[in-house]
Amino acid sequence: MMGPWQTGNNSVAIFGKIICQKLKEPIEQSVYKKIARDLANEMISNCESLNGNRSNLEKHILKTLAEEEDFDKYMIYIHNPRDHFKSFIRDEVSRYITDKFSVRVLPKMKENIKLLQQKIMKAAHESTEHVQVNSGDVGLWLKSFTQQLSDELIFSEKDLSGVKHDDVDDFNLLEDAVIKELPAIMSEISSRFNTKTFSLNLDNKDRPDELLIDHFCQCCWVQCPFCKAICTNTIENHHGDHSVPFHHINGIDGCFYRGTTNVSINICTSSVASDQSFYPIDLDDAVLWKEYRRAGGVYAQWSITADLSELPYWKWFVCRFQEDLETYYNKTFEGNGKIPDEWRKYSKQDAIESLDQYI
Template sequence: MGYNISYIQQLTEYIKRRVTEHQEGPVNYEFKKKFFMDLVLSICKRANKMITDQHRLFRDANDPKIYVEKKREEYYRIFQKYCHGATSAAIFCEIICQKLKEPIEQSVYKKTARDLTDEIMKNCESLNGNRSNLEKHILKTLAEEEDFNKYMNYIHNPRDHFKSFIRDEVSRYITDKFSVSVLPKMKENIELMQQKIMKAAHESTEHVQVNSGDVDLWLKSFTQKLSDELILSEKDLSGVKHDDVDDFNLLEDVTRHKFPAIMTDISSNFSKKTFPVKLDYKFRPDELLIDHFCQCC
């Protein structure tokens, strides 16, 4: 799902068409077949990681088997609560907590990545200046390594070399500073998110009580108050059965009790390996820095 080998053929045809269009213009040279092959390989090599990451994200979001596996524990906990005679408010809150877990995780990871990017640009010697400073450090590294192949790659494929250098620098920084910088940022952002969720639940309860509203109004208010923090809408929770939920103080109390466990679960899964994997590709610190430094490559 998401990727088909035929896409490579489509990409090849597109490149061939663009090369042909270029040659039909006012040019005094002709591309050899070897050039076309090298061009296709170069483009595919550049796009390989992006395509792989996007395919993984698409598969995780759309493959029914993966989806059901991810939801197994959530559904089992809800089933247990029904069997134990839990109140409608408790079950409703359990469902909300589980549905919010992934958006919360993405928001926390994204905020941590932005904070980390700012820190790297301040503290990493090679990345704390402009493009000229970065290039100076690249040349210095090339001279120290005395690797002729890398130097030729830098000459012929400067953008690729810049990207590779930035990724290496960011990876090294995250590895070296994970315990003293990355992890504390993650925990701080988790605590801030928890406070915002608790505040949203409390204000939504007050809003419903003042306006003599129902659980739909509570849900609408709750999602709106978190809209700046989470990729979430009322529709995301529309499938939750909540007709008989009418004790909003209990709902708020259960929310306050449940969310710390969700936050602890997110925090416990945070590691050097999961940080780049779970984070959306375009929000990764290395990609943000590549966009910053390589716009003119």
């Protein structure tokens, strides 16, 4: 036989090689799992939209919606807010990865793989010492080796069952074989890192976007029964009623004036300060806005405080998308629902800037 190994040592070298081959997949999994966590943490500290609480995220979502002027996306935000939040987070993550792949993602993965390589080499070395001190066999070597790597790699002695190795008794040679083979395995894994496959190789559970979705979506998602504004309480601080600092214009979720086809331009926080009344869903009797809780059910679970300061954002929105809203709900902004002229003076820029009051 050619090669540096004597016949007897050949099986040790082959066994070392097999160990490294079997480590390939666990190493790859571990590297992707680690980078997913690293990226999620990095984005929480570096990305404007993600470096605060959910209200800050919502502010960025509304800003982006205004910039894109995409009515369909607005309707998802209004009617399925959680879906819109999720897709916004996914877009942020995918843009970050695309923009920063070579400057942040790749170097970090290479650094992680280097650390992992050192850890595996150390585990091989310490297993050799452990077996020599205890006059153990290859079984003990493997046990010690896999145990040392158990925090990082999903790998056990079982992965080597079926591979003959009872005759391995030179542990220095085994250690050398592993150390010799490892760099090739690591560069093979590294060579597969690229923007195209990155996202595909992430595990479904351990993806930066899923980690961030978990982080931001553990909140109350109950929406105001009048305007669909989302309660801003977190699960931890939610002791009583739902509440939100800024309500929308009621018409954006299709509310209208009873007996007409006119979209409602009321804003909950102004309405509760007025002498007007509303008709709760499924009830025939009007209830005064001031006493909205008397409508019971979902209405009684909200705390809506009178506040006459109104966000220009939603005023700009109904002016900009008046026709789309009219078509979407098959109603018109007429009669009581006529849009006041002063709302039309707000520019998109005014709308976006008004979001700074948001948090």
